[in-house]
Structure formats: C-alpha cells, structure tokens
Amino acid sequence: MRAFSYVRPQTAAAAIEAFAAAGAGARYIAGGTTLYDLMKLDIEQPKHLIDVTAVQGMDAIEIRGDQLRFGALVPMSAIAADPGVLREYPVLAESLARAASQQLRNMATVGGNLLQRTRCLYFRNGAGGTSAGNTYPCNKRDPGSGCAAIGGADRGQAVLGQSASCTAVSPGDWPVALVALDAHVEVLGQSGARSIAVADLYRLPGKTPHREFELKQGEMITAIVVPKTPAGACSTYYKICDRESYAFALASAAVALEMDGGVVKQARIALGGVATVPWRATAAEASLAGRTLTPELALAAGHVAFADAKPGRDNGYKIELGARTVADALMIAAGRNAA
Structure with a gap:
C-alpha cells in the first residue's frame, strides 16, 4: 500500500491550485475507473490525488447553437442514453454504449475516458519495469527499456502509426467518434484556458511513447465540444x-x-x-x-x-x-x- 494525500476542491480554479501546490506525483481523479486500475498494477504511483467530482459546471450536456458541449464530468452512460444525442449523433452514443460494462459506464466520465492508457499486455503486466527486474520491457512504462511487443505476442497491437519504440493500440472508443466529428476539448491549467482538437490530443509514439497526450503539467480537461454537422x-x-x-x-x-x-x-x-x-x-x-x-x-x-x-x-x-x-x-x- 502506497500512501497518498487526497483533496476535493469545489472549483476548477481550486483544483488547478491544488495540483500546483501538490507538486510532483499529483493526479486528477474523477470516476477513477482507469487510475485506480493502474494504481493496483503499480504502474501509476500518485502521491497526491485531486478529486474533481465536486467541481461545479462540468457535468452538463448541452445541444444548442452550432455545437454540442459535454462537461468533462458527465458519465459515459448519460450521453449514451441521451435522446438528442441518440437521434442526431448516434456515432457518439454508440461509441459510449459499446465501451466497457454498464457499471463502469455509470462511473467513468467522458473527460477521463479520453485519457485512458493502453491495454498492451506488456505495459499492464510488467509493472515495475526492467529497473525492478521485470522481464517485459516497455518504453511507455519504463522509457528506454525497449518494447517486448515488437517480435513478441502482438495479436492486439497496432498496424497503423507504430514506431520502432512502440506498437501499443490506443484503447478508446469515444475518442474515435470525436475525431471523426472534428471535436475539440477545452482544458484549464496554470496558464489559463485553451482548446485542443481531439485529434491533436494524442501523440504518435515516435521515440517517446511515454509522452502520450498533449497536455501541459497540471492541465485538466473541462469540456468536450463537437461542431454540429448534417x-x-x-x-x-x-x-x-x-x-x-x-x-x-x-x-x-x-x-x-x-x-x-x-x-x-x-x-x-x-x-x-x-x-x-x-x-x-x-x-x-x-x-x-x-x-x-x-x-x-x-x-x-x-x-x-x-x-x-x-x-x-x-x-x-x-x-x-x-x-x-x-x-x-x-x-x-x-x-x-x-x-
């Protein structure tokens, strides 16, 4: 059991401040369906958890004007069952309805879902890395250690976008639907708010597969915005x-x-x-x-x-x-x- 501190701020600004004050080892948490899993595997070892579930204004579904806007704290199941989304954007509803189990969809948030890490067998079953004597090298988990999937058991690995350092598949369903519709995310950090296209949120592995997302230290996703389209x-x-x-x-x-x-x-x-x-x-x-x-x-x-x-x-x-x-x-x- 690894000790960690825990805070539950009431505003987005307070969450950003709490992350900055916590320093190295801080992580945001909402539904926890990914982070807790990785903590149990000893892949993630946070020293400070900032629970954002009490932050106001991040749990609404809005379909108006020329866009759809989903707060980052909306549960996956809520969008999957929303009548307006089902009628006007079935690709979005179906991508969530076909992900995970109903129990997980009730807990998992659409913001956190965007930041899932790979299900690669070598990444998830080699906790500790080669520095801890593990026999399965993984550049995502232990940069510079190698990639056991290359030449190994690769039935589930990628056939597009690989590099000599990593072949791990991006695991999400929801991000795929958002990329098809040119969606973007709103993020907030110490430098203020900005917008990132969902397609640009993800980094190709290249030589640095451990750097998976285009988020700055301490930034969190606050909303997902989808342009309306016929x-x-x-x-x-x-x-x-x-x-x-x-x-x-x-x-x-x-x-x-x-x-x-x-x-x-x-x-x-x-x-x-x-x-x-x-x-x-x-x-x-x-x-x-x-x-x-x-x-x-x-x-x-x-x-x-x-x-x-x-x-x-x-x-x-x-x-x-x-x-x-x-x-x-x-x-x-x-x-x-x-x-």
Missing part, C-alpha cells in the same frame, strides 16, 4: 471485438456521411483498435467523395484506409478485418440517410 444523424460506431460486451476493439470505425440521395457528398471516417492513436482515414474519405455508395465501393474505401498498414507477427488479420469493419460501418451509416 452528417451527424447519418452516422454509426461499429466495433468488432472478441466478445460482445466489456471488450476492447480489435477493429472499429466511426463513420458519418453527408449524402445527396445515394451519392456521398462528404465522408468522415476514423479508426479504432488498429492504430497507436485514434486514426482519421482521410484518404478513404476522399475516395468516396462524389460517388454513389455501394457495398463494393465501401469495401474499396476500407482497403484504402489500410493501404499504409504494417502488420507484425500475429496481427496481420487486422488489415482485412479493419477494411471490412469500415465497409460495414459505411453501409450502416448510409442506411440511416433514409431513416
């Missing part, structure tokens, strides 16, 4: 996993379409379960523009999305699985055009 209602989040519930994606696709009859005016496609970050498939989107959508074209677009994929030892199946996941998602979304 493609919202003609959308879906389609996920393939080893079992129907409480499982992470082997491949997933968030798709939103703006259609003119059967012709695609604009497509938005993002991929999950196959890349080191939530992956926007811009080439696949371009391949559909101005064309009549058919199952054959949808599958061709899926293959375009994986044209640059690089399989490892055991995860090559993800390329064809991912392409077919994109194709199925496109046809599901297109079917909602006439609904």
Whole structure:
C-alpha cells in the first residue's frame, strides 16, 4: 500500500491550485475507473490525488447553437442514453454504449475516458519495469527499456502509426467518434484556458511513447465540444471485438456521411483498435467523395484506409478485418440517410 494525500476542491480554479501546490506525483481523479486500475498494477504511483467530482459546471450536456458541449464530468452512460444525442449523433452514443460494462459506464466520465492508457499486455503486466527486474520491457512504462511487443505476442497491437519504440493500440472508443466529428476539448491549467482538437490530443509514439497526450503539467480537461454537422444523424460506431460486451476493439470505425440521395457528398471516417492513436482515414474519405455508395465501393474505401498498414507477427488479420469493419460501418451509416 502506497500512501497518498487526497483533496476535493469545489472549483476548477481550486483544483488547478491544488495540483500546483501538490507538486510532483499529483493526479486528477474523477470516476477513477482507469487510475485506480493502474494504481493496483503499480504502474501509476500518485502521491497526491485531486478529486474533481465536486467541481461545479462540468457535468452538463448541452445541444444548442452550432455545437454540442459535454462537461468533462458527465458519465459515459448519460450521453449514451441521451435522446438528442441518440437521434442526431448516434456515432457518439454508440461509441459510449459499446465501451466497457454498464457499471463502469455509470462511473467513468467522458473527460477521463479520453485519457485512458493502453491495454498492451506488456505495459499492464510488467509493472515495475526492467529497473525492478521485470522481464517485459516497455518504453511507455519504463522509457528506454525497449518494447517486448515488437517480435513478441502482438495479436492486439497496432498496424497503423507504430514506431520502432512502440506498437501499443490506443484503447478508446469515444475518442474515435470525436475525431471523426472534428471535436475539440477545452482544458484549464496554470496558464489559463485553451482548446485542443481531439485529434491533436494524442501523440504518435515516435521515440517517446511515454509522452502520450498533449497536455501541459497540471492541465485538466473541462469540456468536450463537437461542431454540429448534417452528417451527424447519418452516422454509426461499429466495433468488432472478441466478445460482445466489456471488450476492447480489435477493429472499429466511426463513420458519418453527408449524402445527396445515394451519392456521398462528404465522408468522415476514423479508426479504432488498429492504430497507436485514434486514426482519421482521410484518404478513404476522399475516395468516396462524389460517388454513389455501394457495398463494393465501401469495401474499396476500407482497403484504402489500410493501404499504409504494417502488420507484425500475429496481427496481420487486422488489415482485412479493419477494411471490412469500415465497409460495414459505411453501409450502416448510409442506411440511416433514409431513416
């Protein structure tokens, strides 16, 4: 058992101040469904926890004007069941409804969900790192130690966005849907407030896979903002996993379409379960523009999305699985055009 201090500030400004005062080893916590897990595995070892669940004004769902705004403390289950989101943006509701278990969705917040860490077996089962005598090196957990997944058991690893230092998959469903819709997050820190595109929140592993997010020390996410788009209602989040519930994606696709009859005016496609970050498939989107959508074209677009994929030892199946996941998602979304 590792000792830590705990505070529960009432305002966002007080939370920022508490983090700054705590110094090294401070962590924000809300639902705790990720952080507590990592603490039990001894991957995270916080010395100070700043509980933000009492902060006012961060738990609202607003659909108005030209945007949707979700406070960072809104539970995942609340957005998944919101009638307006279900009707106008099924891709958002489905990405949350198909994540984790109902119990976890009731606890987990949509802000914290964006900051999940990978489910890579070597990252999670090698706590302590090579400096503690562990036999599974992991550059995310112990920078510079190596990556046991490269050449190792890589069935669940990424086929897009890898580097020579890391092949770990970005685990979330919700971030994939947000990337497809060009969402951004509002963050607050000691330097004030700023906005970051969700697509830019995640860092490719490169040579520094332990640096996963584009947040400054002490910054916290306060809200998620999604621009309204006509493609919202003609959308879906389609996920393939080893079992129907409480499982992470082997491949997933968030798709939103703006259609003119059967012709695609604009497509938005993002991929999950196959890349080191939530992956926007811009080439696949371009391949559909101005064309009549058919199952054959949808599958061709899926293959375009994986044209640059690089399989490892055991995860090559993800390329064809991912392409077919994109194709199925496109046809599901297109079917909602006439609904």
